[in-house]
Amino acid sequence: MDSLITAAARALATGDPLGALKRVALRDDPPALALRGIAMAQLGDLVRAKALLKSAARAFGRREAVARARCVVAEAEIALVSRDLTWPAKALDAARATLEEHGDRVNAAHALNVEVRRLLLIGRLDEAERMLAGFDPSPLPPGLRAAHELAVAGIAARRLQTHAAHAALTRAAEAARQADIPALTAEVESASLVLKTPAARLIARGEERPLLLEEVEALLSSGALVIDACRNVVRDERLAVSLATRPILFALARALAEAWPGDVTRSTLLSRAFRAKHADESHRARLRVEIGRLRAELRALADISATDRGFRLAPRHAREVIVLAPPVEERHAAVLAFLADGESWSSSALAIALDASPRTVQRALEQLAADGKVQAFGRGPARRWMTPPLTGFPTILLLPGPLPSD
Incomplete structure (x- = not known):
């Protein structure tokens, strides 16, 4: 040489x-x-x-x-x-x-x-x-x-x-x-x-505040019953129940947790879980069915009892009920989390990273582009998507990967 x-x-x-x-x-x-x-x-x-x-x-x-x-x-x-x-x-x-x-x-x-x-x-x-x-x-x-x-x-x-x-x-x-x-x-x-950047929000007893990553780690080992809206999991120190494939059940669990130690009215639950503006008897019947399914899923972690107004969540072992939510909640947040690194991504690469279908990712990108949140450069196979880094936008809890107790 x-x-x-x-x-x-x-x-x-x-x-x-x-x-x-x-x-x-x-x-x-x-x-x-x-x-x-x-x-x-x-x-x-x-x-x-x-x-x-x-x-x-x-x-x-x-x-x-x-x-x-x-x-x-x-x-x-x-x-x-x-x-x-x-x-x-x-x-x-x-x-x-x-x-x-x-x-x-x-x-x-x-x-x-x-x-x-x-x-x-x-x-x-x-x-x-x-x-x-x-x-x-x-x-x-x-x-x-x-x-x-x-x-x-x-x-x-x-x-x-x-x-x-x-x-x-x-x-x-x-x-x-x-x-x-x-x-x-x-x-x-x-x-x-x-x-050093807030990685989640803590919601408990009607109040909320941002959490750093180390505070999230401490929270998950605190003994509280945590409704993890970053991963759609309900967990305490002993057990974790994933509701990632049961969005309606998770929406009900989160609504009950946010109201704890109080109860939640049936109309609120119908609005949160089914987005029903004008509930009829069929909606109320479906709510009873889904509450029964949620009871079965969470039987080792919490009880769900009926009240005059609606339903109340009662943890079996934990003394506190906390909701862990992403700092930014909007549609296609996971796509934005990857684009927040400032690099240009193809839709196929995003599909691999998100473990989603290319068409699902493409629809998300088109919607984000229509809202002015992402931009596309190039055409055909050379097309890339990117966005300026979002100040303070977290990515850690939106990226796939199990927690230590999973």
């Missing part, structure tokens, strides 16, 4: 893409093409970066397996940044295996981190944790250590393990300081805002 290629690679490692381009911008040999592609990616021209990396991978011979694998890892990272979740994950896994086989542990670790970040983005926390289990980041250079700790913090935050998330972010900040890469430092600072 000649001195210009070596100098360009070192410049890229320290976050200096312009310095790298000064050395290889006019060269078209495979190593130079690869470095130019990485430099363009760091400068934000992802389309040009992808083309250069593909050219480099084709130009490397079959005997240059390590160089080709490095190009694949770089392409995978570009795909992740551009939210191309349809990019073949198996190719990245094969590239990582090649790098490990040939002793390139640094780039193999980078490939692992890209895989974990992708799994984290689509909410597959168990798989991400298994991949990181037993991995020791200490031999890595500071930049990769920071990226590793960011992935660890992301998993911990989504598991509502705030102490572990804070510790990982502290380690990431120290590694980013040692790496002295401004973009990496900014990424760590941005990730740290998750722990």
Whole structure:
């Protein structure tokens, strides 16, 4: 490897893409093409970066397996940044295996981190944790250590393990300081805002207030009966009952919880659960049926008794009943939560991340666009959706993934 290629690679490692381009911008040999592609990616021209990396991978011979694998890892990272979740994950896994086989542990670790970040983005926390289990980041250079700790913090935050998330972010900040890469430092600072931004609202006894992530964690272990409107789950310290596929039952449970320790009138329950403005006997009969179903679902957690006006919720073991609600409640909030990262998303990538049908996501995007909340760029397969980051808009509790007790 000649001195210009070596100098360009070192410049890229320290976050200096312009310095790298000064050395290889006019060269078209495979190593130079690869470095130019990485430099363009760091400068934000992802389309040009992808083309250069593909050219480099084709130009490397079959005997240059390590160089080709490095190009694949770089392409995978570009795909992740551009939210191309349809990019073949198996190719990245094969590239990582090649790098490990040939002793390139640094780039193999980078490939692992890209895989974990992708799994984290689509909410597959168990798989991400298994991949990181037993991995020791200490031999890595500071930049990769920071990226590793960011992935660890992301998993911990989504598991509502705030102490572990804070510790990982502290380690990431120290590694980013040692790496002295401004973009990496900014990424760590941005990730740290998750722990400082309200992540939910507490509603109890007619009052409500915002909660930080650590307060949410404390609430779930407080012994209270929590009606979790972020995940449509009713839980206490002992048991969790999911009503995610029973929206009417959850609406009834939430209405009863918000009124606790009082009761809720039948007309209010009909309005909340069935959106019935003018209830008739059929609505009242259906309400009795749904209340019976809710009693059966929550029999281990609470009783529901009839009153003169309507119904009352009475917890079996808890001394307090609390509703945990998202800070922002509106239609298609989950779609907005993903778009709030400021990146451009395709509808197919959003469908993968949300585990929803492409048509459902497309309808949501069209409605949000009509309301002026998102914008589309491009046409056909190249169409992307994005929105400016919403100040204070939380994403953690809207992303898929189980809580510690699930």
